[in-house]
Amino acid sequence: xxxxxxxxxxxxxxxxxxxxxxxxxxxxxxxxxxxxxxxxxxxxxxxxxxxxxxxxxxxxxxxxxxxxxxxxxxxxxxxxxxxxxxxxxxxxxxxxxxxxxxxxxxxxxxxxxxxxxxxxxxxxxxxxxxxxxxxxxxxxxxxxxxxxxxxxxxxxxxxxxxxxxxxxxxxxxxxxxxxxxxxxxxxxxxxxxxxxxxxxxxxxxxxxxxxxxxxxxxxxxxxxxxxxxxxxxxxxxxxxxxxxxxxxxxxxxxxxxxxxxxxxxxxxxxxxxxxxxxxxxxxxxxxxxxx
Amino acid sequence: xxxxxxxxxxxxxxxxxxxxxxxxxxxxxxxxxxxxxxxxxxxxxxxxxxxxxxxxxxxxxxxxxxxxxxxxxxxxxxxxxxxxxxxxxxxxxxxxxxxxxxxxxxxxxxxxxxxxxxxxxxxxxxxxxxxxxxxxxxxxxxxxxxxxxxxxxxxxxxxxxxxxxxxxxxxxxxxxxxxxxxxxxxxxxxxxxxxxxxxxxxxxxxxxxxxxxxxxxxxxxxxxxxxxxxxxxxxxxxxxxxxxxxxxxxxxxxxxxxxxxxxxxxxxxxxxxxxxxxxxxxxxxxxxxxxxxxxxxxxxxxxxxx
Numbered sequence: 001x002x003x004x005x006x007x008x009x010x011x012x013x014x015x016x017x018x019x020x021x022x023x024x025x026x027x028x029x030x031x032x033x034x035x036x037x038x039x040x041x042x043x044x045x046x047x048x049x050x051x052x053x054x055x056x057x058x059x060x061x062x063x064x065x066x067x068x069x070x071x072x073x074x075x076x077x078x079x080x081x082x083x084x085x086x087x088x089x090x091x092x093x094x095x096x097x098x099x100x101x102x103x104x105x106x107x108x109x110x111x112x113x114x115x116x117x118x119x120x121x122x123x124x125x126x127x128x129x130x131x132x133x134x135x136x137x138x139x140x141x142x143x144x145x146x147x148x149x150x151x152x153x154x155x156x157x158x159x160x161x162x163x164x165x166x167x168x169x170x171x172x173x174x175x176x177x178x179x180x181x182x183x184x185x186x187x188x189x190x191x192x193x194x195x196x197x198x199x200x201x202x203x204x205x206x207x208x209x210x211x212x213x214x215x216x217x218x219x220x221x222x223x224x225x226x227x228x229x230x231x232x233x234x235x236x237x238x239x240x241x242x243x244x245x246x247x248x249x250x251x252x253x254x255x256x257x258x259x260x261x262x263x264x265x266x267x268x269x270x271x272x273x274x275x276x277x278x279x280x281x282x283x284x285x286x287x288x289x290x291x
Numbered sequence: 292x293x294x295x296x297x298x299x300x301x302x303x304x305x306x307x308x309x310x311x312x313x314x315x316x317x318x319x320x321x322x323x324x325x326x327x328x329x330x331x332x333x334x335x336x337x338x339x340x341x342x343x344x345x346x347x348x349x350x351x352x353x354x355x356x357x358x359x360x361x362x363x364x365x366x367x368x369x370x371x372x373x374x375x376x377x378x379x380x381x382x383x384x385x386x387x388x389x390x391x392x393x394x395x396x397x398x399x400x401x402x403x404x405x406x407x408x409x410x411x412x413x414x415x416x417x418x419x420x421x422x423x424x425x426x427x428x429x430x431x432x433x434x435x436x437x438x439x440x441x442x443x444x445x446x447x448x449x450x451x452x453x454x455x456x457x458x459x460x461x462x463x464x465x466x467x468x469x470x471x472x473x474x475x476x477x478x479x480x481x482x483x484x485x486x487x488x489x490x491x492x493x494x495x496x497x498x499x500x501x502x503x504x505x506x507x508x509x510x511x512x513x514x515x516x517x518x519x520x521x522x523x524x525x526x527x528x529x530x531x532x533x534x535x536x537x538x539x540x541x542x543x544x545x546x547x548x549x550x551x552x553x554x555x556x557x558x559x560x561x562x563x564x565x566x567x568x569x570x571x572x573x574x575x576x577x578x579x580x581x582x583x584x585x586x587x588x589x590x591x592x593x594x595x596x597x
Contacts, residue, residue, distance in 0.1 A: 033399045084579050093398040096346065097534070098578040100527075104571030111564040221523065225410065228403050262420045269411035276404045277392050 004136045005258040006251055011138065011146040013250025015204070015211050018149035019223070020230030020242045021156060022200030028173045028237035029193040030082060032095035036103035038223030039110075040070065040198050044205020045215040046110065049119035059125060059206045060148060066202035074195025082194065083187065103220055110217040118214035126210060145207035152203055153243060156196070160239060169193055173237065229268040233275050295462050298597050302541055303454055310447045320439060322556065324511055327446045328504055329552055332529035333536075333544035334453040335500035340530070341538030342460055343493045344473035345394065348402040349409025351525040352390075353498045357383040357505025358520040359416055362431040363424070372436050376445070376506040383502020386412065387495045394490050406526075413521035430516035437513040446507045453500045457541050460493075461597070469493055470539065528552075531570055534577060537586025540596045546585055 023037040044066045051057040051065075081098065088094050127140035160166040168189050172179045180186045208215055208223075226249075234245025252271065256264040310327055314320050332354065339347050360382025364375035393404045419427040460466030471479040472486050480486045509515060528551075536547030551570065559566030581587065586596040 033403075081575075081579070088578075088582060090398065093344075093346065093402075094578050094582060096348075096399045096402055097530075098575055101571045101574030101578065104527075104567050104574065106571075108564040108567035108571060112568070225403075225407060229407075232400075232403075262418060266411055266414050269407040269414065272407040273393070273404050273411070276396055276400055 001258060003134065005254040007133060007136050008138060008142070009251030009254035010247060011142050011250070012211060012254060013247035014146040014153070015149045015207060015246075016226070016230050016250050017153050017243045017246030018200065018207075019204040020227045020234070020246055021153060021239065022197035022204070023224075023227045024231040024234070024237065024239060024242045025156070025193055025200070026197035027231070028239065029169060029190050030086070031176075031237075032082065032085060032091055033099065034197065035096050035099040035224060036106060036220070037197075037201050037227050038225075039103045039106040039220035040201035041205040041208060041223045041227075042215055042217060042220045043106065043110065044070075044202030045208040045219075046114055046119055046205075046217070047202065048206035049121055049209060049215070050114075052121050052125060053119075059121060059210075060144075063148065063152075063203045063206035066206055067199040070199040070202045071192075071195035074198045075191050077198070078191040078194040079187075082190065103224070107217050107220055114217065116217060118216045119209070120214040121209040123210060139210075141210040145210050148207060149204070152200065156200065156239065159196070165189065165192065225272070226268050229272045229275075232272055295458070298458055298462065298541070299455075302545075302597050303451060303458060306454060306545070307447060307451045310450055311444065314440075314443065320443060324439075324443055324446060326548065326552060327443075327450050328508055329528060329532060329548045330545060331446075331450050331453040331500055331504040332525060333532040333548050334457050335497045335504075336529045336533045337457055337538050337540075337544045338460065338493055338500070339497035340533065341540075341543075342466060342469040342473065343490050344398070345490075345494070346398065346402040346405075346530070347497070348406035348526060348530070350405075350497075350501060350529055351521055351523060352405070352409030352412050353383045353386060353501035354505035354508070354525050355409075355413060355416065355517070355521040356386040357502030357507075358509035358515065359425060359431075359517075360502070361506035361509040362433060362515075365433050365436060366426075366431065367424075372438070372442070372510050373445075375436075376503065376510065379506025379509065380499055380502040383498050383505065384495055386502075387498030391491055391494060394487075394494060409521065409523075409526065413517055416521070417517035425517075428517060430514065430519075431509075433509070433513045436510065439511060442507060442511040446504070446511065449500070449503045449507055452503070454541065454545075456496060456500065457544075458597075461539070461541050465489070465492075528555075531574060534584055535573065537584030537596065540586045542597050543584055543586040 019041060023034055026032065026034045047066055048059045048062040051062045052059060085091050085095055085098060123139055123141045125141070126144040129140055130137045131140050131143045133143070160170055168179070168184050171182070171184060172186055172189050176186060230245045230249050231242050232245070233248055234241030234243070249271070253264065253267055256267045313323050317323060332350065336347060336350055339345050357379040361375045361379035364370040364378035370378060390405070390408055393401055393408070396404055415421070416425050417428045421427055422429070460469065468479065468484045469489050471482065472484060472489050476486050505520065509520065532547035532551050533544040534547070535551055536545065537543030554569070555566055577584070589596050
């Protein structure tokens with residue numbers, strides 16, 4: 001039982017890394033809080049469900065399509081919202097309200113277009129046979145989703161640490177003004193990071209029907225809170241911290257579900273509050289307190 | 292005539308008279324009651340967000356704590372409605388005290404932690420494991436104390452209290468101290484303001500108002516489910532109404548509630564998703580172009596907003 005929950009927790013943890021990574025990338029590069037993150041996850045999920053239902057397209061292919069589509073959407077959205085926001089008096093604070101508005105717009109438009117019904121994909125869309133790892137048997141959808149998440153996270157790290165534009169992105173993360181002064185096109189780097197952040201959210205969404213159950217247009221808020229828990233446990237603005245946070249979150253969620261199942265729903269909230277109060281900088285990170 | 296007295300005469304008295312007399316001119320008392328609920332909540336948000344800069348994304352936690360404090364007092368202690376309202380308000384203040392450490396967090400982290408706290412308390416109350424105490428997700432029925440006219444007049448009193456608090460903050464040393472803390476806590480502390488104390492008082496005052504109106508709501512509707520009194524819509528509407536009108540003023544939130552809740556009642560009830568679309572867009576436009584609400588627009592035209 002214990003081995004099963006820990007292994008399942010690690011599989012879910014890999015997935016939660018992916019869920020939180022896009023949010024953290026956007027926060028790290030622009031210091032703004034994308035409160036609509038969960039809604040982009042939701043859009044990805046509904047996209048995958050729609051493509052699977054209509055054309056029986058494999059969710060992995062849908063994930064690749066979503067990534068490209070949302071990177072393309074991210075650019076204009078960035079130029080529409082972010083530069084104006086960053087000029088205001090308190091961008092971090094106002095961003096939370098602005099993106100909350102965006103999340104409402106996305107949720108309502110999705111309800112108008114797709115209806116409020118719950119969508120899901122049958123679990124056998126990602127392989128028929130259960131997979132055995134270390135004598136424990138898991139549904140193949142979990143394993144495939146976890147592996148796909150791991151690959152996506154790995155690709156983000158390759159982008160950040162082994163490409164030129166990734167190095168520029170990290171420079172902007174460290175110090176925006178200094179990056180501007182050294183001649184980096186901060187706008188373009190941030191726009192790309194914004195698009196990748198949204199794209200990662202949508203990719204995570206494509207696997208959400210397998211890992212989190214049915215998705216409705218109103219699922220966004222809960223997904224946003226879960227993503228926040230992951231990145232705050234790790235630490236804001238640090239992609240490596242997100243991986244740690246995701247794994248911790250996944251394992252503790254599975255342990256809660258095994259041993260205290262009726263209270264498992266409380267976990268993200270309590271973990272979030274506890275970490276913010278005890279160690280607000282997260283396990284690997286910067287200071288967020290002020291008074 | 293002192294300014295505080297004149298403003299009371301100009302704003303508070305007419306507001307209370309209109310709220311008290313409205314049911315005799317307009318038959319839908321539930322709608323009027325909801326307007327009062329949102330007026331009180333918007334003023335509560337105004338106190339904590341407008342005067343101290345903390346955005347209470349989980350403000351509904353206090354509202355629900357008040358409602359459930361009221362319900363538990365009636366169900367288990369067989370208290371009368373007024374005593375039960377006191378219990379509801381006390382529950383909400385206790386919840387506020389538990390959350391006081393969150394005030395150590397800066398802006399966005401506070402908002403997220405507060406949202407998580409509200410979701411957590413809602414999850415606890417609606418947990419089937421606590422069915423013997425809170426009735427879990429199955430909701431409470433207090434039909435024995437149902438008294439719409441009486442509870443409506445109590446709601447008018449709560450509204451008067453909430454508006455009075457904001458009037459006081461708007462024109463008092465303490466209110467100015469809070470705004471100084473909001474703008475620059477370090478300079479405010481240097482000027483001799485007890486920053487922690489000032490913030491805590493504003494926070495608990497705002498919790499008290501939400502708790503009172505929450506208990507009042509529980510009394511007025513008498514039958515409700517956790518999802519009704521912990522609906523995130525309460526926090527969101529209260530914040531949007533207050534922001535739209537303009538925080539740190541008395542009239543701003545009132546204006547916001549009257550205009551936007553009016554709009555909600557025209558289109559929101561039959562087609563909630565279109566209303567959601569409109570207020571989502573409205574929030575975005577406000578943040579980008581008018582971050583201080585309608586009141587700042589009026590001020591730009593040289594009109595003093597109380």
